[in-house]
Amino acid sequence: MLRLILNKIGLLIPTFIGVTIISFLFIRLLPGDPVLLLAGERGITGDRYADLMHQFGFDQPLWRQYLDYLVGILHGDLGTSISTRRPVISEFFTLFPATMELSLCAIFFAVVVGLPAGVIAALYRGKTPDHAVMTTALVGYSMPIFWWGLLLIILFSGILGWTPVSGRISLLYYFPSVTGFMLIDSLLSGQAGAFESAVSHLILPTIVLGTIPLAVIARQTRSAMLEVLDEDYVRTARAKGLAPFRVIGLHALRNALIPVITTIGLQIGVLFAGAILTETIFSWPGIGKWMIDSIFRRDYPAVQGGLLLIAIIVMLVNLLVDVTYGLINPKIRHTR
Amino acid sequence: MSLLEFTNLSVEFETLNGGFRAVDNVSLTVDPGEVVAIVGESGSGKSVSMLAVMGLLPWTAKVTADRLTFQGRDMLSMRPKEKRKIIGKDISMIFQEPTTSLNPCFTVGYQIIETLKKHTDLSRAERKNRAIELLRLVGIPAPERRVTAFPHQLSGGMNQRVMIAMAIACDPKLLIADEPTTALDVTIQAQILELLIKIKEENDMGLVLITHDMGVVAETADRVIVQYAGQQVEQQDVKGLFRDPHHPYTAALLAALPERATGDQLPSIPGVVPGQFDRPAGCLFSPRCSFVFDRCHKEQPTQAGKELGCALCHTPLVAGKPQNEAA
Ligand SMILES: Nc1ncnc2c1ncn2[C@@H]1O[C@H](COP(=O)(O)OP(=O)(O)O)[C@@H](O)[C@H]1O
Ligand code: SF4
Ligand SMILES: [Mg+2]
Numbered sequence: 001m002l003r004l005i006l007n008k009i010g011l012l013i014p015t016f017i018g019v020t021i022i023s024f025l026f027i028r029l030l031p032g033d034p035v036l037l038l039a040g041e042r043g044i045t046g047d048r049y050a051d052l053m054h055q056f057g058f059d060q061p062l063w064r065q066y067l068d069y070l071v072g073i074l075h076g077d078l079g080t081s082i083s084t085r086r087p088v089i090s091e092f093f094t095l096f097p098a099t100m101e102l103s104l105c106a107i108f109f110a111v112v113v114g115l116p117a118g119v120i121a122a123l124y125r126g127k128t129p130d131h132a133v134m135t136t137a138l139v140g141y142s143m144p145i146f147w148w149g150l151l152l153i154i155l156f157s158g159i160l161g162w163t164p165v166s167g168r169i170s171l172l173y174y175f176p177s178v179t180g181f182m183l184i185d186s187l188l189s190g191q192a193g194a195f196e197s198a199v200s201h202l203i204l205p206t207i208v209l210g211t212i213p214l215a216v217i218a219r220q221t222r223s224a225m226l227e228v229l230d231e232d233y234v235r236t237a238r239a240k241g242l243a244p245f246r247v248i249g250l251h252a253l254r255n256a257l258i259p260v261i262t263t264i265g266l267q268i269g270v271l272f273a274g275a276i277l278t279e280t281i282f283s284w285p286g287i288g289k290w291m292i293d294s295i296f297r298r299d300y301p302a303v304q305g306g307l308l309l310i311a312i313i314v315m316l317v318n319l320l321v322d323v324t325y326g327l328i329n330p331k332i333r334h335t336r
Numbered sequence: 337m338s339l340l341e342f343t344n345l346s347v348e349f350e351t352l353n354g355g356f357r358a359v360d361n362v363s364l365t366v367d368p369g370e371v372v373a374i375v376g377e378s379g380s381g382k383s384v385s386m387l388a389v390m391g392l393l394p395w396t397a398k399v400t401a402d403r404l405t406f407q408g409r410d411m412l413s414m415r416p417k418e419k420r421k422i423i424g425k426d427i428s429m430i431f432q433e434p435t436t437s438l439n440p441c442f443t444v445g446y447q448i449i450e451t452l453k454k455h456t457d458l459s460r461a462e463r464k465n466r467a468i469e470l471l472r473l474v475g476i477p478a479p480e481r482r483v484t485a486f487p488h489q490l491s492g493g494m495n496q497r498v499m500i501a502m503a504i505a506c507d508p509k510l511l512i513a514d515e516p517t518t519a520l521d522v523t524i525q526a527q528i529l530e531l532l533i534k535i536k537e538e539n540d541m542g543l544v545l546i547t548h549d550m551g552v553v554a555e556t557a558d559r560v561i562v563q564y565a566g567q568q569v570e571q572q573d574v575k576g577l578f579r580d581p582h583h584p585y586t587a588a589l590l591a592a593l594p595e596r597a598t599g600d601q602l603p604s605i606p607g608v609v610p611g612q613f614d615r616p617a618g619c620l621f622s623p624r625c626s627f628v629f630d631r632c633h634k635e636q637p638t639q640a641g642k643e644l645g646c647a648l649c650h651t652p653l654v655a656g657k658p659q660n661e662a663a
Contacts, residue, residue, distance in 0.1 A: 232431060233439040238392055240451045240502070241424030254441045330441060330486040 023307035034298040078305030088305035097180025099286035106210035114214040118221025141215035149208040149281035166283035170197040209278040213267040220263040224256035265321025338365040339542040345401040356612040360566040366542040373557035379609040381566035425455040428503035432515040434496035438487035445483035470501040493524035510542040565620040572645040582645040582652040
């Protein structure tokens with residue numbers, strides 16, 4: 001098992017280097033540069049421009065800039081954001097809890113709804129519940145996030161007026177950030193109504209961000225269950241006289257979970273991509289919105305640093321999934 | 337009172353191409369302490385008929401019977417919940433593939449304990465001890481260690497022993513063993529059979545042994561039922577069957593027996609058991625029967641009397657010769 005983890009980490013190193021190159025090049029390939037955008041409509045004189053470019057080090061040759069970037073990484077320094085003049089790392093980790101809270105809620109929602117839906121579809125294979133789940137999943141999967149988000153806002157915020165449109169909590173509430181998770185901080189604050197406000201702000205973004213993973217999990221669960229339900233050991237479980245709930249919920253599902261866990265892990269990357277759009281739609285002050293803003297400002301350090309940190313987090317999560325996968329699958333746990 | 341009794345059990349599968357009768361009017365009784373063998377080539381409906389008794393067939397299967405009782409209790413009208421109190425406790429079953437029949441995600445100990453938990457009042461510690469004791473009973477060395485092993489860490493033979501331990505955990509009155517040795521090495525096969533017989537003797541348990549191996553039948557069975565293409569073609573006690581088989585199919589199975597010495601496992605009767613699409617009219621065995629005559633292709637035979645082993649044949653054999661040929 002330990003060997004397995006070390007192997008995985010070994011594989012991550014080239015990926016990591018690849019990510020540094022891509023994140024470095026990506027933002028520089030876009031037309032425009034940070035200084036021009038900083039100056040905005042008013043324009044800027046040639047001297048002042050050259051001066052600023054020099055100050056930020058953007059007049060250096062690319063390889064030089066890349067090398068500086070790498071050296072910085074090795075020192076744990078991702079540079080300073082051009083627009084906010086704050087270190088990229090602290091910027092990132094101030095905003096990260098918001099994204100993490102949203103992502104956790106979304107994946108929780110996706111699992112809690114998708115897993116049972118997949119199981120039910122498998123149990124009623126070819127019948128109405130199966131068709132209902134599979135059709136809904138297909139629609140959910142193909143729904144463009146932007147459009148889906150607007151649709152929900154129009155319905156629930158606009159017409160019904162049930163949920164707020166943007167932000168993490170009503171402006172009525174103010175309390176210091178302890179954990180960075182609004183659900184927890186609002187409870188800690190002890191202010192009446194704060195928690196409810198946080199929850200109501202979370203609902204729509206959670207649904208929007210969770211929809212695609214939900215659809216994928218439901219489909220994967222269904223196919224894994226279908227495979228497992230035909231297995232001899234499921235018949236053995238029934239031959240013991242166990243109740244159907246135990247046969248399906250324990251003997252079958254436990255085996256079906258093995259591929260599903262992998263799927264859930266793979267969804268984490270998709271989730272970050274989705275978070276960028278979702279946060280923009282709901283003005284959710286997280287990493288996604290920050291990345292978009294930084295890209296528009298051509299904030300080179302913020303974008304290359306942010307992308308790198310996101311990549312590291314995705315890799316860590318995948319590593320975690322691999323470990324979980326090993327724990328849940330005895331056949332892997334025992335290979336040394 | 338007999339332990340298990342059923343008459344005219346039929347199983348029809350709903351398939352995309354209409355109904356398929358995998359078991360057709362099979363009857364059986366098993367008494368305590370008795371070994372009844374069900375023989376027949378692959379595809380004869382041996383497994384399906386016993387899975388029907390256990391209630392383990394998928395929903396596409398429609399099971400009918402004139403009568404199906406266990407210890408005098410009607411299993412046909414019994415509610416599933418009641419049935420689950422009997423299944424796994426008083427009637428248990430072991431299967432052909434031990435390795436796939438055990439859940440790869442749980443230790444063998446857990447899988448035995450689970451049965452005990454469902455059907456007995458034993459405490460947690462008692463269940464664990466009983467599991468170890470059961471593993472010892474079925475001849476697994478170092479059971480204290482093996483109890484925490486996963487199925488993939490054990491050999492096929494060991495896994496089959498675990499299956500047996502699981503099946504006898506609650507001292508069943510009836511054990512159904514569906515080709516319990518087919519997937520195992522020849523040397524292990526004999527050991528497993530011996531173990532089953534020993535357990536049967538000690539507990540006065542009824543044993544239904546499904547097999548396609550006439551050699552196994554000769555060594556272990558009291559009574560034999562021969563099945564072909566879902567039909568019961570002959571039924572006799574084991575001595576009678578080997579001395580004087582009444583159905584041509586039984587005779588052919590026995591005639592093929594000495595060839596096992598050459599290492600060929602399957603009885604070599606030319607042809608195969610008809611499936612869903614190639615069922616002949618008349619007698620289902622007619623394409624392969626060496627005594628076939630006109631009537632066999634047109635008319636389905638009826639069951640002969642008990643003295644002729646209930647043979648399902650127009651001309652049951654006596655001493656290898658067809659009777660009432662004139663008809
Ligand atoms: N779930 C099922 N659906 C349709 N047909 C089945 C199913 N299970 C078994 N059968 C058919 O029933 C027949 C008898 O099968 P089986 O009882 O397994 O034979 P045996 O155990 O004697 O080798 C076979 O033709 C098989 O294809
Ligand atoms: S009825 Fe005819 S074909 Fe069928 S077993 Fe008897 S002799 Fe053979
Ligand atoms: Mg079989």
